[in-house]
Amino acid sequence: xxxxxxxxxxxxxxxxxxxxxxxxxxxxxxxxxxxxxxxxxxxxxxxxxxxxxxxxxxxxxxxxxxxxxxxxxxxxxxxxxxxxxxxxxxxxxxxxxxxxxxxxxxxxxxxx
Amino acid sequence: xxxxxxxxxxxxxxxxxxxxxxxxxxxxxxxxxxxxxxxxxxxxxxxxxxxxxxxxxxxxxxxxxxxxxxxxxxxxxxxxxxxxxxxxxxxxxxxxxxxxxxxxxxxxx
Numbered sequence: 606x607x608x609x610x611x612x613x614x615x616x617x618x619x620x621x622x623x624x625x626x627x628x629x630x631x632x633x634x635x636x637x638x639x640x641x642x643x644x645x646x647x648x649x650x651x652x653x654x655x656x657x658x659x660x661x662x663x664x665x666x667x668x669x670x671x672x673x674x675x676x677x678x679x680x681x682x683x684x685x686x687x688x689x690x691x692x693x694x695x696x697x698x699x700x701x702x703x704x705x706x707x708x709x710x711x712x713x714x715x716x717x
Numbered sequence: 718x719x720x721x722x723x724x725x726x727x728x729x730x731x732x733x734x735x736x737x738x739x740x741x742x743x744x745x746x747x748x749x750x751x752x753x754x755x756x757x758x759x760x761x762x763x764x765x766x767x768x769x770x771x772x773x774x775x776x777x778x779x780x781x782x783x784x785x786x787x788x789x790x791x792x793x794x795x796x797x798x799x800x801x802x803x804x805x806x807x808x809x810x811x812x813x814x815x816x817x818x819x820x821x822x823x824x825x826x
Contacts, residue, residue: 638814645726647805647816648760655812663813695759703748703809705762 607631611696611709618686618716626681626712628696636699637679638663638706639671641692648695654679686716721808723817731825736793738820740806748809749789751780754819755802763791763804796824 609630618624628637635656640648650663652671660671668690670682679698683690693713697706722741730736740749748767752760764773766782766789773780777800779792793800803819 640816645818647723647818648807649816650813653813661812664815697760703765703767705750705765706752706760706807706814708759708761710759 609696609698609707609709611694611712613712614710615713616715618683618714620686620688620716622686622716623682623684624686625683626694626696626714628679628681628698628709630677630679630696630698630707632698632700632707633676634698634700634707635676636701637673638697639669639679639681640695640697641665641690642695642711643692651681651694688716690714691716721806721815721817723806723820725820726818727821727823729823729825730796732798733795736796736800736822737790738804738806738822739788739790740817741788742808743787745786746789746808746810747786749782750807750809750814751789751791752805752807752816753802754805758802760805793822796822798824798826800824 612627638653639651649665654673657676672680695711696709699706750765751763754760770784771782777794781790803821805819806817807814
């Protein structure tokens with residue numbers, strides 16, 4: 606029962622570097638989400654997908670790109686990392702409207 | 718975007734005391750979900766409320782959805798050390814989820 610798997614779990618980047626965070630779910634869920642969590646600010650939605658091949662912007666999309674080429678995978682890209690993107694990133698998936706979200710364990714990203 | 722205010726931000730209680738966290742919105746909500754996040758962990762779904770005035774219970778946890786569907790509360794009776802964590806409400810609107818800022822609960826043994 607893997608559920609939602611995020612890789613990597615930790616990463617340190619230098620300003621200007623790029624990287625991709627991978628989210629994989631094995632529950633055949635249609636909807637997938639990327640959030641960032643910062644102290645005192647709860648979770649904020651970056652981008653989301655309502656199905657394979659679709660993506661849409663969330664509340665804080667600037668500086669990030671996403672792709673959903675396969676239903677089970679949702680990738681989050683940082684093209685040119687900035688210190689303001691230091692955060693914990695969570696991926697989530699759910700089956701349909703009003704169903705609960707299932708979260709991965711998170712990726713702790715530090716940008717120096 | 719949707720604004721969801723959650724109070725208090727922090728709560729310290731003695732073990733055995735009760736605890737309540739509140740979520741408030743300026744607009745009518747179609748639904749609200751509650752999640753718990755243990756320190757260092759990820760959010761875990763607790764419950765969903767959709768009906769006006771709805772009350773649901775899970776052992777020592779009681780969840781309420783306001784009559785006007787603009788507020789919700791989570792009440793824990795007789796807290797235990799296992800209740801430690803941050804409790805979030807989340808509302809779904811326009812294909813997106815908006816989370817409250819969370820209430821961090823500390824239980825003092």
